[in-house]
Every structure is written in C-alpha cells, then in structure tokens.
Amino acid sequence: MKLKVYLSGEIHSNWRTQIIEGCKNLGLDITFSSAVTDHDASDAAGDGLGEESNSFWRDHKSAKVNAVRIKYSIENCDLAIIRFGEKYKQWNAAFDAGYCAALGKPYITLHDESLVHALKEVDGSAQAWAQSPTQVIDILKYLTTQA
Template sequence: MNWKIYLSGEIHTDWRDQIKKGCEMRDLPVSFCSAVTDHEASDAAGDGLGAESNSFWRDHKSAKVNSIRTKHLVHSCDIAVVRFGDKYKQWNAAFDAGMCAALGKPYITLHDESIIHPLKEVDGAAMAWAQSVDQVIEILAYVTSAD
C-alpha cells in the first residue's frame, strides 16, 4: 500500500522537504501532497473572479478557491502532518487539523513546546505530537511498515 500524506501548515521553512527526503532515504511507501505553499499565489487564488476594492472579499474569494484543493486533499489523504511554526499564527493549519478530526483522519502535529497551550485542543485530537521532523519520519516508518 502507498500511503498518501497531506502536509499542512507553516510555509516559511523547509520542513516539508526534510520529511520527503527522510522518507525517501528510508524507502517508505508514501506520497505527499500539500496546499499551495506560495503565499502570494494563495492570496491571489480568487483574483480571476474579479477585482475587489475590499480586502475581505478578495480574501474570501481566494479562501474558497483554495478550499477546493484543500478539501479534496484532506478527504483523500491517509495521514496528515500539521506543522505549526513559532513565527506566524497558522489558522489554516488549525482548520485543516479540525477537518481531519471531524473526518476521522489521523493526523500528527509538529511544533515545539512553546505553543503547547494554544494548541491543546488541536493536539488533543491528534494521534501524535512530534517536536522534530525526525520524529515524524519515525512515526511514518512505523505506521507504514508491512510487518
């Protein structure tokens, strides 16, 4: 079986690439998908529907267009990894985790100790809380093993 892993959350570091490389080095039976990680492209996703003078409506349109991809990927994944960085608030990542919880999709949160308290409900529904990419890779190696 090939496991489909949805990588959600923080877009300002290379954590996704690290997970992909680590899984490839271990020859894990996984493939990866993600929301759009280009911030400007994501913000402009709804611009093709017409210009807006009010930023709320621009964001609203783009969020809806982005959600077409996100909903499909969350529904079709086997496991999600939801990364929360310390630099920005990732409301979209929390929303993805909530969708996973509502759909019964297993997910792993990835963040450091400094944001345990604000993520207590998100972590409470997660199957695991990892503090490093290596821990995520270990979990993926274990759950995808054929033995």
C-alpha cells in the first residue's frame, strides 16, 4: 500500500527527518508532506501582501497564507502524524488534529508521557499515540507492508 503522510507540529527537533529516513531505509512506499518548517520563512509567508506596522497583522496574514498549504496537505493525505513537543505550545498542531478529526482523517499523535493529560481530547480522537519516531515508523511499516 502506498501512503501519503502529512507531518504536523513541532519544528524545533529532527523528528520529521527521523521518520522520513527510517521509512526510506525500510523501502516503504510513502510520500511525505509538511508545513513550512523554517520559522522565519513561515513568519514571512504573508509579507508579499504588504508591509504591516503591527506584528499581529503580519502574523495573521502569514497564518492565512500558510493555511492554504496545510489545508491542502491534510485534505490530500491518507494519514497525519502530529507531533507535540515540550518546549513550545503547538496550537497549530492541535488545530491540525481537530481538522483531521472533523474530516475523518486518521492521525497519530507523537509526544511524551508528560503531555498525556493536556492532550487527552486530541489523543482521544487519534488512531494511535506514539512516544518516539521509531514507534511511528513501526506503524507505517505495518500499514504499508501488510496485505
């Protein structure tokens, strides 16, 4: 089975690379997509729409431009992996999980045990909760190699 997997959430660690490389090393037939992970580029996504003196409106424009890519990616994926890290609050990741749930798109959350209580509703709609990229790779291997 070929899968299209959307990688959402935390951008300050290499979890995406670990999953992509792990699946590549196993020869899994998976196409990955993601939001823009370069923080400065993401923040500047709306700059072409005109300069803003108020940072709120700059962020607002950029969020809307970024939402085009995210919405398309979620709607066209078979499965989303949604990562929550400890250092920052990933409100966007929580929104992505809610959007997946509303669309009936399966998703897997990826976070450590310290976030279980805070993410109980998000995890409640997920098809799985993983604590490491290795666990995600194992699930993806199972999904793509079982007849």
